[in-house]
Amino acid sequence: MTLTITNIKRVGSDKTESVTIENGLIKGWNLPAEGQTIDGQGGTLAPALIELHAHLREPGQTEKEDLASGLAAAAAGGYGTVVCMPNTRPVIDDPALVRSLIEKADGLGFARLKPAAAVTRGEKGEHLTEMSYLKDAGAVMFTDDGLTNENARVLRLGMEYARSLNMVISVHAEDDALRAGGVMNEGAVSEELGLPGNPAAAAAARVARDMEIVALTGARLHVQHLSTARELDIVRDAKRRGLPVTCEVCPHHLDLTDESLRTFDAMYKVAPPLRTRQDADYLLEGLLDGSVDCIATDHAPHTRAEKERDLLEAPSGIAYIEIAFPIMWTRFGERLGLEKLLDLMTAGPARVMGWPLPSLEAGSPADVVVLDLDTEREVNPAEFRSKAKFTPWQGQMLKGWPLLTVVNGRVAYRREP
């Protein structure tokens, strides 16, 4: 199968070019058009985005999301690859389940699925999963995300085992006892609103503990969704010590703060919670100076009814994989610059995982996205492919919308004109 995308630009260039894709690879630039031809409308061609942290809810919670809706949403957001989290029902801790999810996703033709599997069976924090079988089945990462690795010894053992398999473990780093059921950031706002607070120290204390386990084991650890300044300082310190640590930051922790909870809308309930403006600004500095390795969204869909519950009862999570790039480009594009932003959403995640770096050169895998960096569009969640058709960014004007996403040489998403 051959595909030519015309009328596109490369990052940092004003030249209008075309790229030809054949058999899942980039065949070359500015060749005579052949096969299907798609007008790139003057958009910018970049490697397709890579998401290291999404909850696709299959199996078992498909009222919230499933592979089809979640991977279609990812493709619409410009993502070519999605690592899904294993806190499903049942938990992804079984090689057969990993295989069946990959097979099903491959048949859908949206973004490519690379499942993360649990560190412990059932994410119960007790017995390790069969990591070697899971790796053979296609699992790319181990994590008990959704839960918090309360037993440090079990995490240590998991990291030692993962190290022998050359695999990354990622952690949702919050001390569960210290967060004490808090539903928002602990501080003046939570006290004024009378909502149980979750202190920044719960995250920082857990990251500090985990850095010591990295030092103990020498294993690769990826810290998910930093939300506080202190966590970043601790990770920076670990990197200075030469520890094999990486970390991610989510757009919602950059663009939203605990002030949002004044609406008492559980749409803003997320774990770890939205923090202060100072934290958000500090994390943005971390993106700029390279101490944050990548951007991930922690796409965590729930049903509207669940998110319309009160703040104590509603589940945590915000889902916005379809607009993650437009949010980042619109809000932080000037500060970060296009090249840096794309790096944080493409090569950055690849480096975390030890994957080949995405490239647009001939012979590279044809996972690409065409981005319209200029046209502002209103966010209309009714159009979302995700089942979670609501978002904190509803009605906002964003730019940077994907026009076309190609995964493995095939069109996975094309924006309706």
Added chain:
Amino acid sequence: MTAGPRPRHLLDFQDWTPERLNALLDNAETMLQVLDRPVKKVPALQGLTVCTAFFENSTRTRTSFELAARRMSADVVSFAAGSSSVSKGESLRDTIEVLTAYKVDAYVVRHHAAGAAHLVAKYSGKPVINAGDGRRAHPTQALLDAFTVRQEYGDLSGKKVTIIGDVRHSRVARSNAELLPKLGAEVVLCGPATLLPEGLAALPGVTLTTDPRQAVKGAHAVMALRLQQERMNGGYLASLQEYADTYQVNEGLMQHAESGAIVLHPGPMNRDLEISSEAADGPRSRILKQVENGQAVRMSVLYHLLVGRDQA
């Protein structure tokens, strides 16, 4: 000076100007007179239906609201959701939409979650009075406290009100800390450090101290908060005995307040825990006065929110 636009709800005091609040308290004086008449009823809310939607139990507050609404000639329907309906999975939104379809004109809401009253306002589109949402707010309690202090001193301006106890979990403390400074009073919040969140010091006109004697110094009114005995299990307190020895509102502590200072309690009391029986029943006590005033204040709030307003 302008009173500002008339608020549609009483969820907290965010949208309420001091002028509006004073008008509301003035009107409560009139309502108090109504309650002294042989026939304690006025036709102000005739034809309107008020729903008391209590997702958390509170017989006293509900009775006070229901009597207040009935004395204003409103029809009252009460919805009591035990914790069972939560486990049955009906969402707050579904519950409120069903009640609204019954043509309810206004809601009085009690809920265990902060912000629930705001959600009822959003989902119903009707005027909502917050009768207590989690730790967040209990505005009519604060209004009746303000009214009771005002009754004593004529004015709240320059008065000092000290609130002692489990501030962390108290919507009464939060609402008073929000309201009283708007009316010119100074608020001191006092309790053991584990139950006194520092974040509250950010509120204007509010100071925090763990020292009860320092807290009551110069106080015109001292309020003891109810101590939920399960706080022991949450690890907040070492023992009830230690708590009572340090923080109980009793005559010994009141000796350090302004002479003639009054004693308040939002009820229900744990006698001889957070408040001594002597203080609760003695000449300083205005605790039963608070209860009486509560009904008048709630009548005034209903009047303020519902009379002369397009109900559509």
